[in-house]
């Protein structure tokens with residue numbers, strides 16, 4: 014069942030999402046369907062609407078139907094930032110007004126990581142394309158960013174999305190090298206990084222290309238923008254009592270979730286310098302996890318990909 018992707022923190026996700034018979038859920042990151050499968054079984058005859066930008070998700074959903082008879086899952090090939098109703102789609106997403114829960118398991122599936130055609134991994138030489146759903150679904154192509162964005166913009170994304178301390182030097186080297194010829198493969202980019210990153214930083218625990226690849230992937234897919242939009246719109250799509258569960262894998266995403274939960278759990282969000290409240294904001298969530306829930310040692314040992322996972326959950330008021 015899990016040859017596509019081993020679900021991370023599945024038990025904990027089910028514990029916080031608490032699917033009950035007859036309830037309906039949105040799984041914004043269907044992937045291999047590990048979460049959807051468990052939710053669909055628990056909520057039947059309720060429904061699960063899955064989103065994934067990756068066309069492979071459809072195949073996984075078909076497999077669940079054909080091999081296990083699970084027929085209460087529908088997968089939409091789109092960005093999870095589109096959870097608002099769009100009736101022309103004629104899907105369950107538009108027939109069900111309010112859902113009982115939303116789950117997001119951010120980032121990449123294991124299958125995407127080994128898919129060399131899409132350049133997600135620097136372990137293999139492949140075309141420079143980190144779009145989750147191929148070029149037509151991305152905001153920008155990775156190749157486009159590397160070859161056309163200004164040095165300042167490249168430096169900004171490396172710093173903001175990759176938290177790369179050598180952002181300035183790497184951006185400068187990329188721009189100098191692209192003048193010699195278009196950068197089209199992960200191998201070329203890796204060579205450029207090897208020139209930009211001093212030798213003493215090339216043998217740390219983390220591969221020296223990790224931060225740059227992460228930053229480019231986030232920018233290619235506007236991952237943080239999508240996350241913010243989905244969280245905001247979930248407040249409209251969930252019933253009172255509906256649960257939001259988010260599993261994230263790096264601090265940028267976790268910070269967005271934490272901040273969103275914090276802001277939505279209080280009435281006034283005016284800056285502390287304001288003498289009286291002028292925001293009219295009202296709390297719409299109760300945070301269920303004061304601190305992020307982490308995977309067990311046992312899970313990390315069995316599935317190293319779980320290592321950096323953090324789960325946060327909240328309930329709609």
Ligand SMILES: C[S@@+](CC[C@H](N)C(=O)[O-])C[C@H]1O[C@@H](n2cnc3c(N)ncnc32)[C@H](O)[C@@H]1O
Pocket residue numbers: 018019020021041042043044045046047048049064065066067070091092093094118119120121122145236239
């Ligand atoms: C970590 S995997 C999810 C695995 C899944 N929970 C499971 O158990 O199999 C993340 C999936 O989310 C998809 N994804 C990431 N960002 C997305 C977005 N903004 N919209 C739709 N799908 C997205 C990726 O294509 C990938 O398949």
